[in-house]
Structures are given as C-alpha cells and as structure tokens.
Amino acid sequence: MTRCTQLLEEQMSINFIDVNLGCPIELVYQQGGGSGLLRREKVLESVVRSMSNVTNLPLTIKTRTGVYTDKNIAHTLVPKFRDWGASLITVHGRSREQRYTRNADWNYIETCAKLASPTPVFGNGDILSYEDYERVSIDYPSIKGVMIGRGALIKPWLFTEIKEKRHWDISSSERLDILRKYVNYGLEHWGSDTKGVENTRRFLLEWLSFMYRYIPVGLLEEPPQKINQRPPGYRGRDDLETLMASANCTDWIKIRTPHLG
Template identity: 60%
Template sequence: MDKTNRVKQILMGMRTVLKDKPLTVKMRVGIDDGKPLVGRLLPALTAARIDALAIHGRTRQQRYTKVADWSYISQVVEMARPHNLPIIGNGDMLSFEDYELRKTETNVDSIMVARGALIKPWIFTEIKERRHWDISSSERLEMLKSYVRYGLEHFGSDTAGVERTRRFLLEWLSFLCRYVPVGILEQLPPKLNDRPPAYFGRDDLETLMASPSVTDWIKLSEMLLGPVPEGFVFLPKHKSNSYENPVSQG
C-alpha cells in the first residue's frame, strides 16, 4: 500500500486482462497506525477503472486489537464521490444495529460482513429481518450437520474426504465458539471485540459449543465425523482464537 506506482501497475495489468469484467479491490486503512493510505491511493485506483473499493477499517499493525475506524471510511466515501467510486465498508459487523448504524453514519454504498459471518452465519437473516435470533444449541448443531454433509458430498466420504471436511469444520469452530447466545447476554447488541468470561450454557451442548479449547472442538467434530485418526493434531490458522495449545489425539 505504500508503493503507489506498484499498486497502479498491478491494477492496470488486471484491468487489461479482465477487460470489461468487474474489478474490485479490498484493502486495509493502511500499514501503520495513524498513517492512513487509502486516500493517497485513490488516483491510482480510479486510473485503473476499478468498479468498487472495499475498506477494512484497520491498519496492518493494528490487527484486531482495536475497533474498526469507520470515521476514516466515511472520509474516503467523501473523497471518492468525485470519482463515482462505490465504497464498501468492512469491520466489526455482528448485529443488524451495527449494519444500520454504519450504513447511515458513513453513507457507504454497501457493507461487507467478514468474521461476523463465521461467528454467527445467521447474521444475514438478522439484518434482513431486523432482529436478534436467540438460536439454540440444537439449531446450531443442525447447521454443523449440514456443513459436514456438504463437505462429504464435495470432498468424498472416504478417509481423505472425511479428514479434509474435519479440518474445515474445526477452522469454523474456532470462530463459532465465540458466539454468545442472545438469551444469556446482559446487554444488546453484542460487540465483535467483546471477550466475555467463560460461562455455562443453558444445556451441556451449548456449554461445549462455547468452549475455546481445541480439545472440545475436536469432540464436536467426532460427534459428526467419528473418531480422529491416531496422532491427529489441529492448530487453527487464527491461533488467537484458541486459548489452548494444539492437542494431539491418539
């Protein structure tokens, strides 16, 4: 992002290859905190005739330690108006209130939902229907069953297919465990950066699903796909989502 000419060259090359097909770009606010770069890159983006720009309201340095900077996204919306460039805002979407607030405050053309959809895939229903869904553990288990069924249909039901499906399932569970049921929240709406203390769910399955332990994610996978193979180890790609070291099952 700090090499404007390089960005322009890449995008111009993509535009040449894509011809009239849509070309969209997604980027963070910048590299270092306090040094936003998107505004500086707008001339290069518009020169390449991109069709839309999605902005994740964080810097690379920041990672996920602070809330997304929607005020800067709003500034980019204004800067992009003379270029008729649609802006898509992204960051900390976990409820329909988040969606409506950011859409109204910033005048972005659209909102991108990212981690929020991994933590609660039903967020799109909540946005559409403008409500909080107190989804039960049994309903979530049915979603997991569907996910596993789709995985086995796609990858195959042999040993390799089962284990590949398990890997994808465990990656998802490393996010899904962060969902706190609406029925036990002290206040609404929930926030993506909240880190609630450990809690007991309303049933044993809900408690198991809330566990940040790799061991418990593996238990859930075994409920759906059978025992893991001897020597199995899982380390989530997003290591910060797991509060325990990788577990070997044998």
C-alpha cells in the same frame, strides 16, 4: 494476475474479480502479496490497470487503511483505484499492524468514500448485529454498502438477522444443524475418503475457533454482542450450548466426534 483475469473471464461464470490488499498474514505480506502490495504502488498500479484492461467484468479492490497503525494511506489510494479502473472499493477500517484488534475506524472509511466518489466504497469491520449494519447507513451516508468477514464466521445466521431486523436467539440444536450442513458440503466437495475427511475436519475445527465466540442472545445482559467482546466462561442452557461455548479445542473435537461423525 492479468493472465488469471483473462482465464477467469474466458473459462468461468463469475460476477466480478476482487483484488485483496487486506491480508495481513506474515508469509503473504513478506512475499509482497495481500497488504504487502500497499508498499508497492507502482506494481499495484500496473496490476490494477492491466487487469481492468483485459476484462469486461467489474474489478473490485479491498484494502486496509494502510500498513502501519499511525500512517493511514488508503485515502490517497482510493482516488487512484478509481482512475486505474476499479468498479468498487472496500476499505477495512484497520491497518495491517492492527490485524483485528481495536475498533474499525468508520470515520476514516467515510473519508475514503468521499474521496473515491463516484466509485462506490463499501466498509468492513466489526459488523455483528443488524444494529451495527444499520448504523453505517445512518451515520456514514457516503458509504454505499457493507462487507462482512469475521461476523459471518461467528454468526453465519447474521445475514438473516440483518434482513429481518431482529436478534435470533438460535438454539444449540439449530447451530448444530448448520455445522452438519457444512460437514456434508465438505465431504461432497473433497470426497469421503481419508483425505476428504481430513480436509473437512481441518476447516471445521478452524471455523469452530470463531463460532465458539458467539454468546447466545438469551444469555446477554446487554445485547447486541460486540465482535471483540470476550465473555468469561459460562454455562449454557443445555450441555451442547455449554460445549459450543468452550475455548478449549479438545471440546471442539467432542462436538465433531459424537455429533458430526
């Protein structure tokens, strides 16, 4: 990782380098990467110190609360990250075992932010509306910013909502335009040959596995939608909106085939 840091600084034009200690995926975890590094503090210290010593770029770290649900350890690590050379720390308010279930623990993130001072701490978890975003700045004054993950996959227009402090009752055709733009980006990046089309299709369908969870604002009884809210089946205001709400992957293919090619 230290050598990769040197190569990135020498050969790329980038703003910062991030060490991800949050990934809970079993294959990554069992190999000692992602949140698996939380079990290997001596190795982790060596990684962070070595990386920070060879770069002038900001080195950031994202971590979960810990590995196990009943044993938070991030509060013991964030002061060490600061002392080892981290410029900014992001805390995802769930353990590796929790994955993405239960609500993120923002009170614990606030505790970590106080312990890491003066190094800034960002919080991560369950942000799906501008109200969620603003609540952080009001209720958790030590947290200096917010990282958004799944919320951006479910609602790519979330950043517009936050900037403009509003709920956007986006139409199905506007959502389709976003998907078209993504497909064009994919084909431009991977190429329009068979392999390029397959890669674009793969990541498009994976994205739709998040995006179908969005509930149109105009259909909500009590907005805003919460990120772990799973609605019963419903009929949209047009056929495309209904199709986009389907949890059936064969329907995602229908979106892709006639509308996106």
